[in-house]
Amino acid sequence: MHVEVINTGTELLLGHVLNTHLRFLAEALFPLGLRIGRQVTVPDGLVIREALVEAAARAEILLVTGGLGPTTDDITRDVVADWLGLRLVHDEEIMRAIAERFARRGLALSARIGLQALRPPEATVLPNEHGTAPGLYLPPTARSPHLFLLPGPPRELHPMFTASVLPILQKVLPPRPELAMRNYRTAGLGESAVEELVGAPLLALGLEVGYCARPGEVDLRLIGSAEALARAEKIVAAQLGAQLVSRDQSSLEKVIVDRLSARGETLATAESCTGGLLAHRVTNVPGASAVFLEGFVTYANEAKTRALGVDAALLRAHGAVSREVAAAMAEGARTAAGVDHALATTGIAGPGGGSDAKPLGTVFIALATKLGPTTVEQHRFPTDRETFKDLTAQTALDLLRRRLG
Amino acid sequence: MHVEVINTGTELLLGHVLNTHLRFLAEALFPLGLRIGRQVTVPDGLVIREALVEAAARAEILLVTGGLGPTTDDITRDVVADWLGLRLVHDEEIMRAIAERFARRGLALSARIGLQALRPPEATVLPNEHGTAPGLYLPPTARSPHLFLLPGPPRELHPMFTASVLPILQKVLPPRPELAMRNYRTAGLGESAVEELVGAPLLALGLEVGYCARPGEVDLRLIGSAEALARAEKIVAAQLGAQLVSRDQSSLEKVIVDRLSARGETLATAESCTGGLLAHRVTNVPGASAVFLEGFVTYANEAKTRALGVDAALLRAHGAVSREVAAAMAEGARTAAGVDHALATTGIAGPGGGSDAKPLGTVFIALATKLGPTTVEQHRFPTDRETFKDLTAQTALDLLRRRLG
Numbered sequence: 001m002h003v004e005v006i007n008t009g010t011e012l013l014l015g016h017v018l019n020t021h022l023r024f025l026a027e028a029l030f031p032l033g034l035r036i037g038r039q040v041t042v043p044d045g046l047v048i049r050e051a052l053v054e055a056a057a058r059a060e061i062l063l064v065t066g067g068l069g070p071t072t073d074d075i076t077r078d079v080v081a082d083w084l085g086l087r088l089v090h091d092e093e094i095m096r097a098i099a100e101r102f103a104r105r106g107l108a109l110s111a112r113i114g115l116q117a118l119r120p121p122e123a124t125v126l127p128n129e130h131g132t133a134p135g136l137y138l139p140p141t142a143r144s145p146h147l148f149l150l151p152g153p154p155r156e157l158h159p160m161f162t163a164s165v166l167p168i169l170q171k172v173l174p175p176r177p178e179l180a181m182r183n184y185r186t187a188g189l190g191e192s193a194v195e196e197l198v199g200a201p202l203l204a205l206g207l208e209v210g211y212c213a214r215p216g217e218v219d220l221r222l223i224g225s226a227e228a229l230a231r232a233e234k235i236v237a238a239q240l241g242a243q244l245v246s247r248d249q250s251s252l253e254k255v256i257v258d259r260l261s262a263r264g265e266t267l268a269t270a271e272s273c274t275g276g277l278l279a280h281r282v283t284n285v286p287g288a289s290a291v292f293l294e295g296f297v298t299y300a301n302e303a304k305t306r307a308l309g310v311d312a313a314l315l316r317a318h319g320a321v322s323r324e325v326a327a328a329m330a331e332g333a334r335t336a337a338g339v340d341h342a343l344a345t346t347g348i349a350g351p352g353g354g355s356d357a358k359p360l361g362t363v364f365i366a367l368a369t370k371l372g373p374t375t376v377e378q379h380r381f382p383t384d385r386e387t388f389k390d391l392t393a394q395t396a397l398d399l400l401r402r403r404l405g
Numbered sequence: 406m407h408v409e410v411i412n413t414g415t416e417l418l419l420g421h422v423l424n425t426h427l428r429f430l431a432e433a434l435f436p437l438g439l440r441i442g443r444q445v446t447v448p449d450g451l452v453i454r455e456a457l458v459e460a461a462a463r464a465e466i467l468l469v470t471g472g473l474g475p476t477t478d479d480i481t482r483d484v485v486a487d488w489l490g491l492r493l494v495h496d497e498e499i500m501r502a503i504a505e506r507f508a509r510r511g512l513a514l515s516a517r518i519g520l521q522a523l524r525p526p527e528a529t530v531l532p533n534e535h536g537t538a539p540g541l542y543l544p545p546t547a548r549s550p551h552l553f554l555l556p557g558p559p560r561e562l563h564p565m566f567t568a569s570v571l572p573i574l575q576k577v578l579p580p581r582p583e584l585a586m587r588n589y590r591t592a593g594l595g596e597s598a599v600e601e602l603v604g605a606p607l608l609a610l611g612l613e614v615g616y617c618a619r620p621g622e623v624d625l626r627l628i629g630s631a632e633a634l635a636r637a638e639k640i641v642a643a644q645l646g647a648q649l650v651s652r653d654q655s656s657l658e659k660v661i662v663d664r665l666s667a668r669g670e671t672l673a674t675a676e677s678c679t680g681g682l683l684a685h686r687v688t689n690v691p692g693a694s695a696v697f698l699e700g701f702v703t704y705a706n707e708a709k710t711r712a713l714g715v716d717a718a719l720l721r722a723h724g725a726v727s728r729e730v731a732a733a734m735a736e737g738a739r740t741a742a743g744v745d746h747a748l749a750t751t752g753i754a755g756p757g758g759g760s761d762a763k764p765l766g767t768v769f770i771a772l773a774t775k776l777g778p779t780t781v782e783q784h785r786f787p788t789d790r791e792t793f794k795d796l797t798a799q800t801a802l803d804l805l806r807r808r809l810g
Contacts, residue, residue, distance in 0.1 A: 010613075010615050011615055011617050011626070012427065012444075013427065013431060013440065013441045013442070013443075013444065014431050014435065014440065014441075014615075014626070015427065015428040015429070015430070015431030015432040015435070016431075016588070016617060016624070016626065017428075017617060018423070018425060018428050019424060019427060019428075020423060022417065022418070022420065022424060022446060023420040023422075023423050023424075024420070025420070026418060026419050026420025026421075027420040030419070030420070035418065035419065036418045036419075037418070037448065037452075038418075038445065038446065038447055038448075038452070038456075039417075039418065039445065039446040040443065040444065040445045040446075041427060041443065041444040041445075042443055043442065043443075044615075047442070047443070051443075054459075069596060069597075069618075070596065070597040070600075071596055071597060071600045071604070071616050072600070072604065072608075072614075073614075073615060073616070104766075104785065104787050105785065105786070105787075106785065107595065110597050110598065110601055112597050112600070112601070113597055130788065130789070130792070153618070153619075155620075155792065210419075210421060211421075212421070269681075269702070271681075271684075271700075274685075274688075275684055275685055275687070275688025275689070275693070275697075275700070276674075276676075276681035276682065276683070276684025276685035276687075276688060276700050276702065277681065277685045277688075278681070279676075279680055279681025279684075279685075279702040280679075280680055280681035280682045280684075280685045280794075282680070282681075283679075283680025283681060283682075283702070283704065283794075284680070284790065284791055284794070286755070286756050286757070286790055287757075288680070288704075289704055289705075292680075292704050293704055293705040293707070293708060294701075294702060294703060294704060294705060294708035294712070295676075295680070295681050295700070295701075295702025295704070296699075296700075296701070296702070296712075297674070297681065297684040297688070297699060297700025297701070297702065298699060299688065299693075299694055299697050299698055299699060299700070300694075300698040300699060300742075302698070302743075303698060303699035303742065306741075307699070307701075307712065307741075336711075336712075337705075337708065338707075350691075351691050352691070352692075385689065385691055386689055389685075389688075389689070
């Protein structure tokens with residue numbers, strides 16, 4: 001079936017917001033055997049109708065994002081109703097969900113908010129768990145294909161897609177041969193290194209192989225028969241062994257929290273250059289409080305000394321960005337928090353602060369653990385400040401993951 | 406002049422590569438007074454011609470990316486020549502540049518590489534400093550607008566755009582009335598509340614008004630004449646006053662770091678439920694080390710007592726998620742770190758842990774400051790764990806921003 005996507009939003013065409021919908025939708029549709037044939041971005045305005053007419057002439061499934069909110073530039077619902085000659089009626093149930101959401105947050109309902117409760121009677125409502133405007137599904141007519149109107153914000157769109165759009169698509173799609181998918185997550189290797197290790201033998205199994213790289217990690221996506229995937233599992237385990245974080249795209253931090261929970265062990269972090277990102281990532285995992293007791297963000301040297309007991313003489317002798325101070329931070333955090341494992345980071349994130357001896361991007365990562373002697377790794381990530389923090393946090397978490405075995 | 410963009414590339418429609426071209430091109434064109442009216446992504450194939458014909462019927466400037474390389478799926482050059490009835494001739498100068506590039510890298514030239522030296526005689530060559538395939542510019546004809554064929558990889562496209570595309574556009578553009586743009590960032594109001602406060606009077610000034618909402622903040626985008634923007638400034642200041650974070654989309658954390666820097670004041674954070682996110686956001690700002698001395702991520706109660714001096718009896722009497730403990734955390738962090746201001750968060754992020762008295766999403770945010778008595782705010786954000794952290798961190802930072810005045 002031919003699928004098209006229309007993204008509405010002047011902010012996308014002005015470049016104020018990066019359009020990530022195409023990637024998300026493409027990846028979400030792929031397991032159903034669907035590929036997007038064309039995508040168009042149009043501004044908030046009547047050109048939306050033009051785009052609808054053009055796409056409807058080609059597509060059997062049409063996904064439209066954006067323009068469902070309460071402000072005057074949100075006109076998708078009206079344009080669609082006008083195009084297809086549909087009435088919009090006030091839906092009590094939508095209104096109740098919106099009112100409840102506002103009440104929970106202690107916010108007052110304004111008049112315009114109610115516009116989001118309008119829908120054509122023909123539409124199926126796709127509930128929005130993370131925002132007010134629900135999505136709408138309109139079954140095909142003589143003039144229109146399967147039509148999905150979806151919210152623009154990704155954190156509203158993504159859960160709605162999984163909870164409401166996929167089940168509808170599964171019902172309307174013709175039966176097809178069973179394809180399975182597996183998503184491995186790896187850390188510590190670049191995309192081309194992963195491909196060199198496993199690409200050729202996996203392709204030889206007749207699998208479709210995809211790679212997705214982010215700072216410090218690469219996801220490996222395999223699609224094919226269950227039998228081919230079982231054979232692939234052996235190749236992946238043999239070739240990627242220690243670099244394999246999870247077999248279900250679980251994050252590094254989730255794998256660590258789960259593993260520590262199972263072992264009944266505890267963790268602390270002592271961060272200089274990552275500035276809280278390590279603790280933030282660990283505490284994003286539900287249940288982290290069972291294993292994560294304390295984080296120290298010791299940006300100032302005085303804090304390193306007072307909170308972690310790092311010897312001021314050591315700081316003077318080696319500087320805050322050094323192997324010795326990283327080890328002392330990790331050991332100090334482990335003792336102070338009374339935990340089984342402690343990770344520490346100290347480095348030069350930039351944009352200022354590098355020297356010839358310790359250039360921008362230099363970082364030391366230490367792990368103090370009851371499992372044995374303290375380990376310190378030196379790395380260099382000469383990049384922008386936020387990517388530096390991402391790469392350092394990723395490398396630190398992976399150091400712990402590998403040590404936990 | 407009406408501008409359209411065609412992005413070619415099957416990898417974009419499969420979601421394997423995130424399409425960042427639209428954002429780059431939009432931002433690069435805006436200073437010329439040009440806005441992109443429509444953007445379309447099509448796969449590598451003959452559908453490119455369809456997209457060209459459609460866009461050419463509307464656009465006065467058409468930018469096409471991708472499909473100029475040496476592989477079999479690179480067909481943009483051929484499709485354009487076929488559409489406009491142009492011959493392709495071998496260009497010696499392009500070939501010499503490609504050969505030199507390969508020689509520098511010690512690579513052998515393959516037969517297909519030479520295809521990149523083909524061009525219509527009518528085209529202006531746009532040199533590629535970061536890759537082999539040059540871009541091409543075709544002046545308007547009866548059937549086609551100003552047509553730019555540009556490479557797909559961003560690191561080739563971006564420098565080529567600046568060096569070669571912008572100068573051509575500057576020559577062909579008519580003199581124009583100056584349009585300016587202003588991007589305000591607000592915190593603490595929902596999208597519809599912002600619109601209710603300023604929407605009607607801003608539209609009455611003849612401005613184009615846009616809104617973009619994220620957890621806890623809304624951006625307000627105004628486009629129009631300098632005179633209308635000057636009048637808008639007064640409306641925005643009067644109506645949004647305290648909620649106005651910045652006039653240039655600067656983040657809340659950047660505004661805080663800049664303001665504290667200017668005042669020569671210092672900050673610490675004491676986090677329970679935000680788990681390091683507050684510190685992470687503040688330390689994302691270059692220069693944060695001048696004002697941010699220390700962060701405490703006191704997840705365990707013992708850590709709250711030891712690191713922040715929160716009385717164990719207070720924790721027993723009121724529970725960790727309470728007004729009293731939030732205040733004690735902020736005051737303890739301020740004393741321990743020896744800073745001018747300290748923010749604290751304690752709440753129930755979920756998914757588990759709520760009760761009737763303190764339901765899921767309950768959070769207390771405290772600010773201890775040399776500017777006066779400690780403030781504690783109670784909020785409720787009943788949402789997913791990560792959005793809860795986002796909203797809490799946002800609200801905490803905004804509490805400090807408003808207090809700094």
